[in-house]
Amino acid sequence: MKGVRIGEPSHDGADRARVGRDLPLLILMVWMGTFTQTFLARDQPQNARILGRLKRSQTHPVPALAEAKRYGYRQLLPTSSEYIRVLPEIILTLMGTLPHVLEAVTNENRKGIFAPLSIAGLAAALAGAVVAYRDPGPLSRTC
Amino acid sequence: MLTIDGFRHVLPSPGDRRGSLLAVLSSSGYLRRENSRGGEFYALILFSIVGQSIMASANELIHDFHRLKISSIASYILAGYLRDRMRAITRVH
Numbered sequence: 001m002k003g004v005r006i007g008e009p010s011h012d013g014a015d016r017a018r019v020g021r022d023l024p025l026l027i028l029m030v031w032m033g034t035f036t037q038t039f040l041a042r043d044q045p046q047n048a049r050i051l052g053r054l055k056r057s058q059t060h061p062v063p064a065l066a067e068a069k070r071y072g073y074r075q076l077l078p079t080s081s082e083y084i085r086v087l088p089e090i091i092l093t094l095m096g097t098l099p100h101v102l103e104a105v106t107n108e109n110r111k112g113i114f115a116p117l118s119i120a121g122l123a124a125a126l127a128g129a130v131v132a133y134r135d136p137g138p139l140s141r142t143c
Numbered sequence: 144m145l146t147i148d149g150f151r152h153v154l155p156s157p158g159d160r161r162g163s164l165l166a167v168l169s170s171s172g173y174l175r176r177e178n179s180r181g182g183e184f185y186a187l188i189l190f191s192i193v194g195q196s197i198m199a200s201a202n203e204l205i206h207d208f209h210r211l212k213i214s215s216i217a218s219y220i221l222a223g224y225l226r227d228r229m230r231a232i233t234r235v236h
Contacts (some may be wrong), residue, residue: 085147088160089193096189099182111180115171118185120162122192129160132147139145140199 081135087128095121146202157196163188177225184224191217 010016019140083090098121099114106113166188174180194214201207 012148086145086197089197092189092193092196096186096193099186103182106182111182112171112175114180114182114185115167115174118167118189119164121189122160122167124162125192136147139147 078139082139084135085132085137085139087132088125091121091125091128095124145197145200145206147200159192161193163192179225184221186219187221187224189220 001135095118096119102114103111167185170184174184191214194210194212194217198207198210198214201210
């Protein structure tokens with residue numbers, strides 16, 4: 001590759017070997033692009049099943065949404081126990097956003113606080129995982 | 144969408160957090176030496192862990208893919224974090 005300008009062909013053996021190594025991949029790319037049905041035909045039964053399910057859901061509304069229309073959309077909001085199930089992720093997201101906010105108002109000498117802050121966040125997330133483990137289950141009734 | 148079960152709480156996510164705890168502990172001295180003490184390094188580690196931890200509880204492939212993206216984008220930025228170092232640039236490329 002040494003001494004070769006961009007746009008000029010290389011006569012280096014190593015470069016040619018590199019191109020040769022990628023040749024099967026190039027052939028596969030051309031094949032996939034030109035004879036698409038070789039690959040897509042295998043997905044047809046699966047696609048038909050998904051389309052059928054979509055059509056059925058259009059005629060029969062999602063139970064959670066029907067329930068929400070009947071009892072109000074407050075039914076769709078997660079409950080406190082559902083929030084606790086994702087407590088570690090909530091803690092980590094907040095602690096991940098905090099350094100960005102603090103960086104704008106922290107001077108150079110005090111930037112060492114970010115490491116202990118993130119360690120505290122990770123420790124809190126570990127503790128949150130212990131709390132969340134007490135009540136396993138799905139995250140939301142609408143899922 | 145998400146299922147919070149024993150697998151998620153026992154195996155992957157606490158493991159991720161312990162791993163990232165080690166990463167933060169070991170990197171703080173290195174970042175001080177490299178004179179790069181910005182908060183975004185720690186924020187990226189935490190966001191990467193969020194992605195991995197939610198990925199462990201995804202019960203659909205599309206949600207798994209979304210969480211993989213959250214995690215991998217943060218990891219990708221971390222790989223090239225020290226922009227002025229040649230090794231970091233080659234990692235990104």
